[in-house]
Amino acid sequence: MSDNVAHALAGAGGGIISMAVTYPLITVNTRLQVQRKKDSTSYAGNMDALRKILSTEGIAGLFSGLESALFGAAVTNGVYYYFFEAVKAAFERASKRKNMSTVESMVSGAVAGAMTCIITNPIWVVNTRLTVKQKNLDNEQEETPTTVQAFAEIIKEDGVLALWQGIIPALILVINPIIQYTAFEQLKNKVERFRKLGSLDFFVLGAISKLAATSITYPYILLKSRMQLKQSKNEGERYDSLVDGLRKVIAQEGIAGLYKGIESKLLQSVLTASFLFMSKEALFSYAVKLLILLGARRSLASAK
Numbered sequence: 001m002s003d004n005v006a007h008a009l010a011g012a013g014g015g016i017i018s019m020a021v022t023y024p025l026i027t028v029n030t031r032l033q034v035q036r037k038k039d040s041t042s043y044a045g046n047m048d049a050l051r052k053i054l055s056t057e058g059i060a061g062l063f064s065g066l067e068s069a070l071f072g073a074a075v076t077n078g079v080y081y082y083f084f085e086a087v088k089a090a091f092e093r094a095s096k097r098k099n100m101s102t103v104e105s106m107v108s109g110a111v112a113g114a115m116t117c118i119i120t121n122p123i124w125v126v127n128t129r130l131t132v133k134q135k136n137l138d139n140e141q142e143e144t145p146t147t148v149q150a151f152a153e154i155i156k157e158d159g160v161l162a163l164w165q166g167i168i169p170a171l172i173l174v175i176n177p178i179i180q181y182t183a184f185e186q187l188k189n190k191v192e193r194f195r196k197l198g199s200l201d202f203f204v205l206g207a208i209s210k211l212a213a214t215s216i217t218y219p220y221i222l223l224k225s226r227m228q229l230k231q232s233k234n235e236g237e238r239y240d241s242l243v244d245g246l247r248k249v250i251a252q253e254g255i256a257g258l259y260k261g262i263e264s265k266l267l268q269s270v271l272t273a274s275f276l277f278m279s280k281e282a283l284f285s286y287a288v289k290l291l292i293l294l295g296a297r298r299s300l301a302s303a304k
Contacts, residue, residue, distance in 0.1 A: 003085060003288075004086045004089070005082070005287075005291060006284060006288045006291055007081040007082065007084075007085040007284065007287075008078040008079070008081050008082035009078065009283070009287040010081070010280045010281075010283040010284040010286075010287045011077035011078050011080065011082075011276075011280050012075070012078035012081075013279065013280070013283045013287070014077060014275070014277070014278075014279040014280030014283055015074050015076060015077030015078070015276060016070050016073055016074050017275055017276075017279045018073070018272040018273070018274075018275035018276040018279065019069050019070055019072075019073035020066075020070060021272075021275055022268045022271050022272045022275070023062070023063055023066055024050075024062035024063070025264050025265075025267055025268035025271070026131070026268055027053065027061070027062050027063070027064060027131055028049045028053070028062075028264045029046075029261045029264040029265045029268055030128060030131045030132060030225055030261075031043060031049055031053070031131070031132055031261075032045075032046065032049055032260050032261030032264065033222045033225040033226065033260060033261050033265075034128075034132050034225055034229055035260070036237065036252070045263075046261070046263050046264045050062075064130055064131050064132075064133060064144065065126075065127045065128075065129075065130030065147075068123060068126050068127040068130055068147040068150070069127050069131075071123060071147070072120060072123035072124055072127055075119070075120050075123060076116055076120045076123075077276065079112075079116045079119055079120065080112045080113065080115075080116040080177065081112075081280070082112075083111055083115045084108050084109065084111075084112035084181065087107065087108040087111050087112065088100055088104075088108050091107075091108065099185075099189045100185060102182060102186060105182040105185045105186065106178050106182050108181070109174070109177050109178035109180075109181045109182060110178055112177070113173075113174030113175075113176075113177045113178060114171060114174050117167070117170045117173075117174060118167070118171075121163065121164050121167050121170055122151070122163035122164065124166075124170075124228065125154065125162070125164070125165055125166065125228045126147055126150045126154065126163075127147075128225055128228040128229060129150060129154070129228070129229060129230065130144070130145070132229065151163075154230075157230070158230065162230075165227055165229075165231070166223075166224045166225075166226075166227035166228040168242050169223045169227060169242050169245075170224050172220050172242070173217055173220050173224060175213075176213045176214065176216075176217045176220075176221075177213070179209070179212055179213040179216060180210050180212070180213035180273065181209070183208065183209035183213070184206060184277065187205050187208065187209065188201075191205070199278050199281070199282065200278075202274075202277040202278045202281050203274040203275070203277065203278045204274070205277065206274040206276060206277030206278065207270045207271075207273060207274040209273065210269045210270050210272070210273030210274070211266065211269070211270050213269075214265060214266055214269040215266065218258070218259055218262050218265065219246070219259070220242075221265065222249075222258060222259075222260060223239070223242060223245045223246060223249070223258075226239060226245060227239050227242075236248070236252075246258075
């Protein structure tokens with residue numbers, strides 16, 4: 001068996017770790033992204049959102065939808081790394097080179113990103129709806145739906161296709177990991193010319209690459225989150241398409257509306273990518289050993 005499965009397992013493990021560590025930031029950011037109206041319950045900014053969530057929902061409010069997010073992170077990163085490494089291996093066999101060129105890195109990222117997006121979009125639709133669902137501490141009778149319940153509710157009320165709401169901006173956002181992984185691969189190749197990389201190197205390179213990717217693509221990230229919500233019957237609040245959503249955000253909230261919550265998103269994205277790259281590299285050798293124990297690999301000699 002090739003290294004694809006080992007990379008997929010390590011990526012899934014890294015995704016779970018990075019998601020668990022940064023999830024409160026994701027909650028704050030997602031709620032700011034989908035917020036359109038300003039009233040007494042609105043969030044004035046990141047710190048205000050954090051304070052209000054804690055006061056009205058408690059610590060648990062910061063982890064709304066964590067179950068689906070951990071599952072989503074595992075599947076997303078597992079699928080992404082599997083396809084990325086598969087395409088990467090094909091390029092390396094064809095070119096007889098050890099490292100990919102910038103164009104090859106971008107193609108690998110595009111293929112992996114598109115496949116990941118199509119396969120995992122239903123998970124993130126469910127997660128977005130669970131994350132923005134607010135629970136009042138005063139109402140002890142209120143129960144937060146499980147991932148399975150939310151999944152069934154979406155299909156019952158909106159139909160199966162609702163699970164792929166926001167798929168167009170999500171596919172456009174394939175450019176995010178393309179930028180991220182291309183920057184990471186190229187920076188890693190340059191550093192490896194001089195010395196062997198350690199855990200701190202992967203942390204820093206992951207941070208730099210994700211900072212660049214998120215800064216460039218944030219407006220699409222915001223639109224994707226809003227389009228994954230249950231769409232309003234009100235024409236002024238419903239987004240019929242990516243262009244329609246873009247036009248309405250600018251008309252109703254100005255250009256600044258496209259960058260609502262970007263501070264927490266940048267912090268969360270950078271930390272997530274840093275922990276992901278660092279933990280994924282650390283977990284890779286364990287993934288290889290696991291496959292050997294299961295009889296899926298013959299020896300460590302053929303690994304990485």
